[in-house]
Amino acid sequence: MISFEESIATAVAATGTFKKEEVIPLLSIPQETTHGNFSLPCFALAKTLRKAPKIIAEEIASQIVLPLGLSKVEPVNGYLNFFIDRDFLAQSVLEAVAATQLSYGHFAPNNKTVVIDYSSPNIGKELAFHHLRSTMIGNSLARIYKAAGYRVERVNHLGDWGTAFGKLIVMYLREDRKTDPATLDSLTVKELNILYSSFSKASKEEPELEDAARAAFSKLETGDVFYRTLWLAFRAATLKELMRIYNMMGVSFDHYTGESFYEPLMPAVIEELQQKNLMTHSQERDVVMLDEFNLGPCLIRKSDGSTLYATRDLAAAIYRKKEFNFDKCLYVVDLGQSLHFKQVFHVLEKMGREWYTDMYHIPFGVILNQSEDGKWEKGKTRTGTASLLRDVIEAASEKILTFIDEKNPELENKAAVATQIGISALTFNDLKNRRLMDVKFDWDSALSFEGATGPYVQNAHVRLCSIMRKAGYTVNVADVDWKILTDDYSYELIKVLSRKGDRIRQACEIDEPSVLAQYALEIAEAAHRYIHNDRVLGSPEEKARLFLVQSTQVVLENVLDLLGLFPIRAM
RNA sequence: GCCCUCAUAGCUCAGUUGGAUAGAGCGCGCCCCUCCUAAGGGUGAAACCUGCGUUCGACUCGCGGUGGGGGUACCA
Structure with missing residues (x-):
């Protein structure tokens, strides 16, 4: 299928103004519905054509031959606004969803391998709330990369040494x-x-x-x-x-290759460092100096000869390259360790491993706890200022259970569902914002499930499932009259669904699950609005509308899955 | 000291890669369940830390401030 962007670009280029490859990066999706589906600002051409942008837009509009699926083009204030035919959009998006189901918007295998190192807790300590971050960000990234066509190796680099x-x-x-x-x-x-x-x-x-x-x-x-x-x-x-x-x-x-796994591999690393003359003895320790990068030395061996985590990370990186031949290797670790990773990557560079450029630290903000004097600071497991993960999960699940008892006491497997919603709520709360943001932890907001939260998104999915269940049958693509799905609420919802592939690509490009979390909110919002305004069951439009419900459910289910949330069907 | 990072509404955050009138949630003021899950929908008030610069155009890019958080040789 040719994208709308592409056919617009071709049509614009045919007028002899813009070049085709200039158009696509300039095209944007306007926030105002009245501005159409795609917008092309013509300001960039003003200089070379020596004309006002307003005139240029008007000239293109009068000359252009609209490609298939576009209903009109409108020049306004130097912008060229393109409008997509509503039933054409409905058909092309929903047919694609029907054909590909849960993998709608996914990408074909690209023969690339990504290694993702996440969670990686320390042995001997209980999981604290902040471990949720690396675990869930990494878990989601692994799913996103898979959807984007990568082969994924998920590694838990246990701190067991x-x-x-x-x-x-x-x-x-x-x-x-x-x-x-x-x-x-x-x-x-x-x-x-x-x-x-x-x-x-x-x-x-x-x-x-x-x-x-x-x-x-x-x-x-x-x-x-x-x-x-x-x-x-x-x-x-x-x-x-x-x-x-x-x-x-x-x-x-x-x-589950922890640090101890690399213990036998470390002598080789140290030998190589010595051979390549990279290691110097300083202050009783063996280090690699990194002055040329404006960094402090990377510590390889303590004065008693035992190793440090940088040594083990070097061994691990070299092992992973050999074992998986990765195209990318990601470390989902909090931003407090960015110096460490810079050092390790640069030592690899000095060792002549040119693939050091494929190593990425994916940092995220730390969990801050409020101390007694009201200041926000990093929690410590040792001093007990950090909350334990299992306590938070338990509290969340308990609170959800009282919700269920209140709203839907007949629900089957109440306790299990409550746990799934509780965990999803905590996960969503962690993923919904850009990962570099610090998270101020307090019980009230962590356990607040109103508004833009996991339960909100899950509830949209549950309501869609409920309608499907009550319908008792499913609609086939061939039986859908696309003209019915052209009212404002259907149209807005379909537009949202059409963006899934873009969002997956973007989330993958910037290693940012929040892109998909925000997208999940968009879908949920459009879905809630849709079923509130367009009655499905018993209406004359039942078939077409039920088909849109089915399609939305499939898209939302997969987005929830990519985030690592439980796509429950009843709550 | 040096390095990294963050700053948008009273609070917590979005902002489509530099585009038109900056969007949500919580809280506050109202409205909607004889209606597929009201864990919902609608509606009102309310914001880009600061100074220069680049650009036709800056919340977005660059430089300098201010403020919060993190890191900075034998913890991971």
């Missing part, structure tokens, strides 16, 4: 806990979390504990069997809880 484990080990042994298999097997994240905070507290009194932790990690890294047993137990306990939450959220990964 590093000094943190030294801390846990030190604390565990210091508290003289049992280390028999049964006890280790029944460990919970909660206990580990407490162990963590006790370490932080204790190390304030005894700073030498920090050294003990580093030593313990060093011992772990050099292969101490007993320490490794403890480490495995800590890891397993966390993973169990992690999987429970991921399942509940509908999130999954192709690879």
Whole structure:
């Protein structure tokens, strides 16, 4: 199918004014309905043609031969406004939806591979609310990239290696806990979390504990069997809880390759750095200097010889390139780590890995918590200022359940649906704004489900499903009279549906799920308005209108899915 | 100090890649359930941090301020 933009461009070019390739980037979609579907500003030509834009627009309008599907063109104040035939638009959009269903607006495979690293929580700590961001942004990006034609490798780069484990080990042994298999097997994240905070507290009194932790990690890294047993137990306990939450959220990964996975690969990295003469010894540590990029040094090895996360990220990047031969590799990590990624990418550059330009840090704003003196600052798991993810999910689900009891007490599987709506609400709240925006967390707004929220979008989907259910039959494309779908409400809704492909492309280009979240709101809004104004069941226009309802439902269902929201059918 | 990032209505945010009269939600004022889920629809008041610059045209791009947040060698 030839796009409207293209046929307009061809027609305009035929008048001998604009060149065809000049037109498409200039075409915009006016916000005013009275300005048509596409608008071409003619100001750019004023200089070369030595004419007023107003005159140019009028001349083109009088000479142009309208392509198929356009009903009129109108010159106004130097703009050229194009109007699409309403029934032509209805037919071309809805036929495409009918033919492609959930994959309407998706792109053909492009033979490119993208690796997306997201969620990547630290083992030994409970998931805090801020982990929702990386998890859901990454989850949505993975779905968006797939829709855009990419092969996607979803990687959970678990933080299961590093000094943190030294801390846990030190604390565990210091508290003289049992280390028999049964006890280790029944460990919970909660206990580990407490162990963590006790370490932080204790190390304030005894700073030498920090050294003990580093030593313990060093011992772990050099292969101490007993320490490794403890480490495995800590890891397993966390993973169990992690999987429970991921399942509940509908999130999954192709690879759970944590930092420890790269442990055997690190000596090669260090050797290469040495061979290429990139590593220098400074302040007792092994570093790569990055002065030429106006950056501080990248730390490769501590004074006791153990590695840091930059070392492991280098090994991981090299491994991923070899394993997946990616065209892009994304790191969905908060903006506080942008320096770290800049350093890692530049070290790769210095190592001669020319694919370092395919590595992208996809930063997002941090969750801010209000402290007692009223200032907003980054929450800390350690000090307990950050809320736990499972607590927030639980509170959201509970609140939704009271809604259901009030509005639709007969609903089946109330509790399960409430959880799905609750999680979707939190997810949507996280995705609806540009990812770089900081999020000020407070319980009231996190649990506010009125207005532009997940439940609003889900409700639109539910109402569409409800109409379809009550109709009891589905309409075939061949039986639709397109002329019926030309009133203002149908037309506005169809226009929204027609933009799906554009939105997917844009969301993918700028790695921004909020593009689709805003789009979901647009669909929901147009759908709510449509079914409020155009009665479907029992009306003379029932067939055509029901077909529009079906089409809208399919489009919305997939958009919800691309965002990682549950497209529920009853609430 | 240096680096990154954000600034639009009372509050929380959109703004189609530089285009015409800057849009929503919450809150505030009204209206609409004998009507497919009122978790809805309609309607009113209300805004581009500041100064230069680029441009036919700037909320959007560039430079300088101001304010919030984050980062800045052995945590991740």
